[in-house]
Amino acid sequence: MPARPVRRTALSLALVLLSAAPRSAAAAERSEIPDRYKWNLSELYADEAAWQKARADAAARLPSLSAFRGHLGDSPEALWKALDALFALDLDLTRLYVYASARSDEDTRAAGPRELKQAAQRLGVDFGAASSWIRPEIISLDAERVRAFQKAEPRLAPYRVYLEEALRWKPHTLSAAEENILAEAGNLTGAGQAAYGILKDADLPWPTVKLSTGVEARLDPATFSLHRASPARADRDLVFQAFFGAVKGFERTFGTTLDAALKAHLFNAKVRRFASPLEASLFRNNVPTSIYTQLIADVRRSLPTFHRYLKLRARLLGVEKLRYQDLYVPMVGAVDLSFKPDEARDITLEAFRPLGKDYVAALRKGYQSGWTDYLPSTGKRAGAYSTGVYGVHPYQLLNFNGKYDDLSTLAHESGHSMHTALAFAAQPYPTSDYPIFVAEVASTLNEALLFDHMLGKAKDEATRLALLGNRLDGLRGTLFRQTQFAEFELAVHQRVEKGEPVTGEALSRLYLEIVRAYYGHDQGVCQVEDLIAAEWAYVPHFYYDFYVFQYATSLVASSAIAAGIREEARRGTGTAARDRYLAMLAAGGSKFPVDLLKDAGVDMTTSRPFEAAIAAMNATMDEMEKLLARQKTK
Numbered sequence: 001m002p003a004r005p006v007r008r009t010a011l012s013l014a015l016v017l018l019s020a021a022p023r024s025a026a027a028a029e030r031s032e033i034p035d036r037y038k039w040n041l042s043e044l045y046a047d048e049a050a051w052q053k054a055r056a057d058a059a060a061r062l063p064s065l066s067a068f069r070g071h072l073g074d075s076p077e078a079l080w081k082a083l084d085a086l087f088a089l090d091l092d093l094t095r096l097y098v099y100a101s102a103r104s105d106e107d108t109r110a111a112g113p114r115e116l117k118q119a120a121q122r123l124g125v126d127f128g129a130a131s132s133w134i135r136p137e138i139i140s141l142d143a144e145r146v147r148a149f150q151k152a153e154p155r156l157a158p159y160r161v162y163l164e165e166a167l168r169w170k171p172h173t174l175s176a177a178e179e180n181i182l183a184e185a186g187n188l189t190g191a192g193q194a195a196y197g198i199l200k201d202a203d204l205p206w207p208t209v210k211l212s213t214g215v216e217a218r219l220d221p222a223t224f225s226l227h228r229a230s231p232a233r234a235d236r237d238l239v240f241q242a243f244f245g246a247v248k249g250f251e252r253t254f255g256t257t258l259d260a261a262l263k264a265h266l267f268n269a270k271v272r273r274f275a276s277p278l279e280a281s282l283f284r285n286n287v288p289t290s291i292y293t294q295l296i297a298d299v300r301r302s303l304p305t306f307h308r309y310l311k312l313r314a315r316l317l318g319v320e321k322l323r324y325q326d327l328y329v330p331m332v333g334a335v336d337l338s339f340k341p342d343e344a345r346d347i348t349l350e351a352f353r354p355l356g357k358d359y360v361a362a363l364r365k366g367y368q369s370g371w372t373d374y375l376p377s378t379g380k381r382a383g384a385y386s387t388g389v390y391g392v393h394p395y396q397l398l399n400f401n402g403k404y405d406d407l408s409t410l411a412h413e414s415g416h417s418m419h420t421a422l423a424f425a426a427q428p429y430p431t432s433d434y435p436i437f438v439a440e441v442a443s444t445l446n447e448a449l450l451f452d453h454m455l456g457k458a459k460d461e462a463t464r465l466a467l468l469g470n471r472l473d474g475l476r477g478t479l480f481r482q483t484q485f486a487e488f489e490l491a492v493h494q495r496v497e498k499g500e501p502v503t504g505e506a507l508s509r510l511y512l513e514i515v516r517a518y519y520g521h522d523q524g525v526c527q528v529e530d531l532i533a534a535e536w537a538y539v540p541h542f543y544y545d546f547y548v549f550q551y552a553t554s555l556v557a558s559s560a561i562a563a564g565i566r567e568e569a570r571r572g573t574g575t576a577a578r579d580r581y582l583a584m585l586a587a588g589g590s591k592f593p594v595d596l597l598k599d600a601g602v603d604m605t606t607s608r609p610f611e612a613a614i615a616a617m618n619a620t621m622d623e624m625e626k627l628l629a630r631q632k633t634k
């Protein structure tokens with residue numbers, strides 16, 4: 001749907017949210033950083049004056065869209081002309097936005113770039129308003145007529161997915177009058193989430209604790225994620241007690257805000273004639289609900305593997321009884337390696353060799369031609385993301401500090417960027433944007449290749465152990481924690497569907513029950529104290545209905561694809577698995593996500609890909625236990 005010209009960027013923002021990267025200490029002023037470590041935005045616009053001119057030009061073209069109104073069904077050519085104008089504007093607005101937001105991210109303090117970004121956002125809103133009639137008008141057309149148009153007009157070929165996507169909504173679209181009421185209701189249904197945001201970000205009196213290091217830390221959600229990984233157990237206890245104590249104090253209010261959001265999800269599902277909020281949410285990406293429920297069943301079935309990991313973690317931390325408070329300190333210790341940006345680039349290019357010469361050459365060229373903004377500087381936006389402009393190339397923002405995690409982030413974002421580059425090269429603009437459901441496959445696959453490569457290269461046992469531990473901790477966070485969230489999310493929606501009361505207290509009881517089952521509390525694997533029950537309350541993702549499961553499914557898909565590529569490389573049996581995968585990347589958004597993955601050899605409607613992820617996790621633990629046994633006998 002090109003209704004918003006900022007889709008790829010919006011996705012990246014959501015991803016940055018989850019990684020919750022701790023704010024890095026700013027190293028330098030941007031002016032002190034050599035140009036070869038900066039992205040080259042002049043390929044988008046020579047200067048700000050050129051941007052302003054392009055903005056004015058796009059703004060002047062917006063009203064012309066209305067000339068097509070009421071005429072989409074006139075002829076195949078009329079439909080093509082309208083879509084052509086729509087997508088040309090969409091591309092221009094994306095370009096304007098990416099430039100403005102990238103400039104603003106370089107120094108978030110600077111007012112000038114921030115104003116550019118606001119101007120681009122305003123234009124995006126105007127574009128949304130000027131084009132909002134197009135999809136409803138397509139939906140109102142007879143589907144057979146639209147398909148006959150496509151047969152008659154070859155220039156409509158790039159718009160096939162867009163048109164099919166619109167027509168798919170036909171059974172869930174209401175009369176014009178009802179749609180108007182729904183649009184008005186949209187102003188009310190966000191109240192729960194809005195109140196949650198204000199409470200969490202502004203009003204809640206977050207506690208301050210004094211750590212054994214002498215540091216006084218105010219524990220809000222961002223600093224909590226930093227200090228919960230404290231190496232001192234007593235500090236972790238203090239941090240968990242104080243943070244969840246504060247959350248618990250507002251359990252009833254958080255319950256009310258989440259209840260309001262859940263009821264909004266149910267309202268939207270009902271009026272649009274979906275069987276459930278789950279179905280309504282997954283319909284947007286055309287993903288069957290069975291994939292969601294199967295993921296939960298697969299993870300539940302694999303809890304013994306998860307418990308094996310938890311026991312190994314207890315052993316490595318040297319604690320007799322593992323507790324939920326002991327999950328965030330690295331199980332081995334940080335990977336004690338450091339890298340210069342140029343070294344990191346070379347390492348990723350080495351690591352991605354299983355993807356073939358062309359892939360590596362294209363990325364090398366990208367690294368050399370201004371795709372990447374590497375280094376942190378004062379005022380620069382925190383975290384990392386990848387975006388891009390069709391007809392130009394991908395752009396990626398990093399805050400590279402030379403640690404292993406930074407290397408891993410470079411691999412991750414380069415995975416997104418190469419996905420973008422390959423899709424740009426192979427697809428027309430309307431199908432160049434890949435769906436969210438497959439986005440994290442390319443990034444996590446490259447992380448897996450990096451891990452293989454680093455493990456193969458690591459000579460000393462301490463580094464090997466740290467790499468293995470880092471990998472396992474990542475799997476815990478992505479595969480098990482996100483699915484545990486997904487299961488809770490499904491359960492609370494079902495509660496609302498059944499008309500059962502949703503209070504903060506009830507949510508806490510339910511949450512604790514699920515977490516205890518996952519962590520083997522009753523079997524003595526990991527102790528989950530009562531205070532953990534309130535954890536659900538501060539997690540923002542429950543307000544985006546059914547989003548987080550995609551982190552787990554992406555990892556499942558990339559594990560299966562990586563296993564296939566690894567296997568054929570080891571056996572020397574050709575490059576079929578690799579070629580299928582690269583073809584999927586190049587296919588961009590030309591198909592629906594489940595079909596894209598099927599083409600890459602991964603059938604997400606079965607449990608097979610999941611087995612590959614669990615096998616990889618077990619192999620990592622086998623390797624670790626072997627190393628530990630050897631250390632013991634020394």
Ligand SMILES: [Zn+2]
Nearest residue numbers: 015416440443
């Ligand atoms: Zn990502």
